[in-house]
Amino acid sequence: xxxxxxxxxxxxxxLLFYVVGFTILSTARVIFIxxxxxxxxxxxxxxxxxxxxxxxxxxxxSYLAIIPALMWIIVLPFSFRHHLQRILLVWLWLCLLxxxxxxxxxxxxxxxxxxxxxxxxxEYLMYPKEVATMLFNGHLLSIVLASLTLAILSYVxxxxxxxxxHTAVPKMGFSEGNWFTWASCSLVLLVxxxxxxxxxxxxxxxxxxxxxxxxxxxxxxxxxxxxYSVMFAIKQLGKExxxxxxxxxxxxxxxxDIVKSQTQMPDSAFTDPAIPTLALRxxxxxxxxxxxxxxxQESLGAQFVKTLGGRxxxxxxxxxxxxxxxxxxxxxxxxxSVRGIEAVITGFTxxxxxxxxxxxxxxxxxxxxxxxxxxxxxxxxxxxxxxxHFDNMKGFFLGNGFSDIVDIDxxxxxxxxxxxxxxxxxxxxxxHLELMxxxxxxxxxxxxxxxxxxxxxxxxxxxxxSHIQDEAPLDRAIRYADHALGEFMHQAQQSPYWEDTVFLxxxxxxxxxxxxELVPIKSFHIPSLIMGKDITxxxxxxxxxxxxxxxxxxSLIGISDDTPALGRDLLRDDIQERAMMQFxxxxxxxxxxxxxxxxxxxxxxxxxxxxxxKRLRAKPGTEKMADIALAHVxxxxxxxxxxxxxxxxxxxxxxxxxSSAQSSIKQ
Numbered sequence: 001x002x003x004x005x006x007x008x009x010x011x012x013x014x015l016l017f018y019v020v021g022f023t024i025l026s027t028a029r030v031i032f033i034x035x036x037x038x039x040x041x042x043x044x045x046x047x048x049x050x051x052x053x054x055x056x057x058x059x060x061x062s063y064l065a066i067i068p069a070l071m072w073i074i075v076l077p078f079s080f081r082h083h084l085q086r087i088l089l090v091w092l093w094l095c096l097l098x099x100x101x102x103x104x105x106x107x108x109x110x111x112x113x114x115x116x117x118x119x120x121x122x123e124y125l126m127y128p129k130e131v132a133t134m135l136f137n138g139h140l141l142s143i144v145l146a147s148l149t150l151a152i153l154s155y156v157x158x159x160x161x162x163x164x165x166h167t168a169v170p171k172m173g174f175s176e177g178n179w180f181t182w183a184s185c186s187l188v189l190l191v192x193x194x195x196x197x198x199x200x201x202x203x204x205x206x207x208x209x210x211x212x213x214x215x216x217x218x219x220x221x222x223x224x225x226x227x228y229s230v231m232f233a234i235k236q237l238g239k240e241x242x243x244x245x246x247x248x249x250x251x252x253x254x255x256x257d258i259v260k261s262q263t264q265m266p267d268s269a270f271t272d273p274a275i276p277t278l279a280l281r282x283x284x285x286x287x288x289x290x291x292x293x294x295x296x297q298e299s300l301g302a303q304f305v306k307t308l309g310g311r312x313x314x315x316x317x318x319x320x321x322x323x324x325x326x327x328x329x330x331x332x333x334x335x336x337s338v339r340g341i342e343a344v345i346t347g348f349t350x351x352x353x354x355x356x357x358x359x360x361x362x363x364x365x366x367x368x369x370x371x372x373x374x375x376x377x378x379x380x381x382x383x384x385x386x387x388x389h390f391d392n393m394k395g396f397f398l399g400n401g402f403s404d405i406v407d408i409d410x411x412x413x414x415x416x417x418x419x420x421x422x423x424x425x426x427x428x429x430x431x432h433l434e435l436m437x438x439x440x441x442x443x444x445x446x447x448x449x450x451x452x453x454x455x456x457x458x459x460x461x462x463x464x465x466s467h468i469q470d471e472a473p474l475d476r477a478i479r480y481a482d483h484a485l486g487e488f489m490h491q492a493q494q495s496p497y498w499e500d501t502v503f504l505x506x507x508x509x510x511x512x513x514x515x516x517e518l519v520p521i522k523s524f525h526i527p528s529l530i531m532g533k534d535i536t537x538x539x540x541x542x543x544x545x546x547x548x549x550x551x552x553x554x555s556l557i558g559i560s561d562d563t564p565a566l567g568r569d570l571l572r573d574d575i576q577e578r579a580m581m582q583f584x585x586x587x588x589x590x591x592x593x594x595x596x597x598x599x600x601x602x603x604x605x606x607x608x609x610x611x612x613x614k615r616l617r618a619k620p621g622t623e624k625m626a627d628i629a630l631a632h633v634x635x636x637x638x639x640x641x642x643x644x645x646x647x648x649x650x651x652x653x654x655x656x657x658x659s660s661a662q663s664s665i666k667q
Contacts, residue, residue: 006178009170010185013072013085014065014193016164017092020157021061021099022054025225028103029053032222035107039216039516052211052223055199059206060228062196064095069193073186076170077179089165093158100153102226104146108139109226112456113335114514115584116221119233120336123354130390133419138457138473208232209601216516217584243637246352246585246600250630252638258631263566264575275644277564277635283555284571289376290532290557291501292369292446293435295488296344297481298337298454301510302525304478313478316486317527320505321539324531329543329611331524331579331590332509337450338391339582340508343546345369345448346400347565348645350582351636352600357396359640364399367564367645369550370446371401375649376559379438379445381406383431385452386421393450402448406434418459420452424481425461427451428488432495439497444557454481454511474511489531502532502556504549518597518605519588522614524581530556543577543592544570564645566635580632589629596621596629604629 033046040046068091075084102117109117124131135143199206208229212220221229244250256276269279302308307321308328320326333343338355342348346368348356356362370380381404388394388407397405408414408421411430416423422430431449438445453460458477465483467476485505492498507526515523528549535556547567554561555569568575581588587598595607595616606621639645 006170006181007185010076010182011189013088013092013165014069014189016161017065017096018058018061020096020160021064022057024096024099024103024153024157025057025060026050026053028106029222029225032106032110036110036218036222039219040222041214045214045219048213049219049222052213053225055206056208056211056224056228058196059199060099060225060231062193063231064099065193066197068092068095069189073182073189076182085165085169089161093154093161096157096161097150097154099225099227100157101150102230104150104153106226108142108146110218112512114218114512114520116218116224116229117226118221118229118584119354121230122234123358130386130420134455134457137419137459207601209599212599212602215518215605217518217586218516243351243353243634247587247598247633248630250627250634254627255631255634255638258628259566259635262576262578262628262632264568264572271562272648275564275646275648277566277639277644278562278648279564280562281551281554281560281569283558283560284569285556285558287558288500289378289444289559291438291444291497292373292378292504292553292557293431293492293501294344294446294448294504294506294553295485296337296340296448296450297485297505297507297527298451299509299511300454300478300481300507300527301523302527303510303522305527308525308527313475314482314527316482316489317505317529319486320489320531321527321529323537324503324529325535325538325540326529327527327544328539328541330506330526330528330548331521331543331545331581332507332526333524333546333580334582335509335513335523337508338393340506340546341393341450344504344506344508344549346645347547347550347563347567348639349547349566349632349636350580350587351633351640352582352585352587353637353640356640358392361640361643362400362645363395365643365646366396366400367647368400368402369553370397370448371647372554372559372561372563373444373446374401374403375647376561377443379441379443380404381434381438381445381447383427383434383447383449384408384421385411385423385427385430385450397448406430416461418453419457420455422452423461424451424453424484425464425487428484428491432488432491435492435497435501436495439495444500450508451481451484453484454478478511499533502530502535502553504553505529505531506546506549513583517616518586518599519581519583519595519616521581521588521590521595521609521616524579524583525614532556540570542570542575543579543590544568544575545579547580562648564639564647566632580629582633587629587633589625589632591625594619594622594625596625598629598633 211223214220265279272278303310304313305317306312307318333350338357341357342355374380380402382397382402383406388405394405414422414426454477458473460477460480465479467479506528510523513523548570550565551567552570555571577592579590585600589596595609597605604626606619607616608619
């Protein structure tokens with residue numbers, strides 16, 4: 001009887017921890033399933049989510065139990081063990097507090113990103129001031145409710161643990177003569193925890209892809225719990241270049257042959273074996289180099305632009321579409337601003353890793369349009385209404401061709417400052433002053449102007465636009481951003497710099513990405529148009545990508561040079577239509593006839609995109625398209641990892657970069 005009681009006392013704290021943990025996580029999952037039931041196909045899928053969820057929850061709780069279990073096992077044989085139960089109580093409660101915190105934070109994250117918390121949850125923690133202000137100004141009610149829920153549940157769990165962890169610490173050890181019982185119980189506990197943490201008897205431990213089964217990314221993440229999702233994302237941060245491990249292997253030579261062929265450049269155009277995609281591009285315009293201004297619009301999807309089949313919220317953009325070269329089927333490469341910067345400014349293909357704006361090896365000597373223009377004696381400038389250090393923009397730009405950074409601290413005036421910085425009106429006023437000054441110099445200039453008013457919490461200056469009464473904050477922000485852009489473009493057309501300047505107006509991404517598809521393509525559809533004195537108005541309905549803007553702009557402003565970009569010069573009429581998109585860990589390569597979607601550790605899926613219904617429809621895939629998709633998603637990781645996306649004048653910082661690419665990609 002005494003032995004049985006000691007064994008019960010040994011396992012009791014951990015049994016209690018698992019029971020409480022499973023209760024919290026399963027209850028949260030049931031709530032989320034009920035909330036998102038319209039996305040789930042029947043009772044069978046619900047049961048599968050619940051079963052998979054138990055596996056993931058067991059893995060998380062086992063990982064959390066490893067340290068307290070080791071502490072329990074090691075300290076029990078010693079005389080000071082009488083303090084152990086109190087320490088164990090606090091430790092296990094803190095673990096459960098973390099579990100509760102992530103589940104409570106989940107609804108707000110799903111509303112914003114249509115997924116459970118993931119890597120974005122971590123990245124934003126680097127900017128506590130901006131994030132805290134955004135949450136306070138735009139999500140105060142959600143924060144209050146979440147905080148109350150967290151406080152109440154934490155208190156209830158603590159009281160419950162105290163009421164249950166009142167039994168004595170088992171007397172086990174060498175002095176009691178029952179060391180065999182201690183050793184046996186310790187071994188059993190460790191085996192249970194390690195097995196639970198691995199979650200499988202297979203070669204690899206449990207990971208999210210093993211429980212994914214749906215074509216809907218949100219439904220797949222319901223299989224997880226939010227703390228597991230975030231912790232797995234943290235684990236993956238150190239392995240960002242390993243696209244091959246996610247999607248499959250291909251020899252570098254085959255990969256490079258495919259991506260080079262898809263640029264539609266002749267073999268004779270490629271000029272340097274050490275930089276495999278470096279090719280000479282001849283500009284269409286052959287006169288004195290023109291100035292270039294890129295206006296990167298924050299969070300503006302085609303769904304808000306009437307010209308593109310959306311709502312009537314952007315009358316100025318609709319008007320500008322009739323005055324310039326307007327793209328009707330242009331798609332963003334990602335869902336965040338840094339991904340848009342990456343595509344438009346560097347022409348780099350999207351990857352499952354973070355944007356190159358944030359990665360270590362791309363902070364210096366990484367190809368950008370500013371870098372090539374600087375070599376052609378351009379003044380290069382970045383103008384932003386917030387703090388330019390956000391998302392590492394300042395560091396990336398200064399290391400890759402931008403010589404002049406103008407942010408909120410440099411503005412001549414700021415009439416309205418929101419969470420993310422000066423209003424778009426103030427931003428464009430400053431941009432106009434900068435362009436007027438640059439016009440006085442005896443050299444061409446390039447200016448990147450990045451807006452922010454159309455960003456959650458959507459704060460705009462009062463009494464600046466007329467709008468529908470009780471309109472949603474997002475709609476008001478879009479109307480205001482469009483108003484500020486229209487005022488600036490009208491002013492620019494009356495200014496001396498208009499004569500010799502090409503303007504690109506393009507969104508970085510849509511405001512939010514929703515949908516039940518592996519890659520919700522309609523949420524990647526964005527406005528883009530090119531304007532200037534010599535730009536002939538046209539409506540371009542070809543399927544194109546953000547990465548095509550860089551070579552097109554160089555061609556328009558008269559810059560002929562070698563670049564490693566994979567985008568296509570849209571001044572050519574013979575280009576093959578395509579776009580590519582990264583949505584969380586899923587990659588899509590899209591043509592008019594086929595869409596290939598790659599998922600981690602799963603076979604590729606093939607679809608056709610219905611442009612009218614804006615839906616993917618399943619279809620038999622082709623091996624050629626699957627190879628093209630795989631080559632493009634592998635290229636980004638390979639080129640970044642080996643520092644091959646650069647100009648010849650920017651030697652690699654890695655002396656071990658291979659001069660050829662003959663070995664298999666085993667990243």
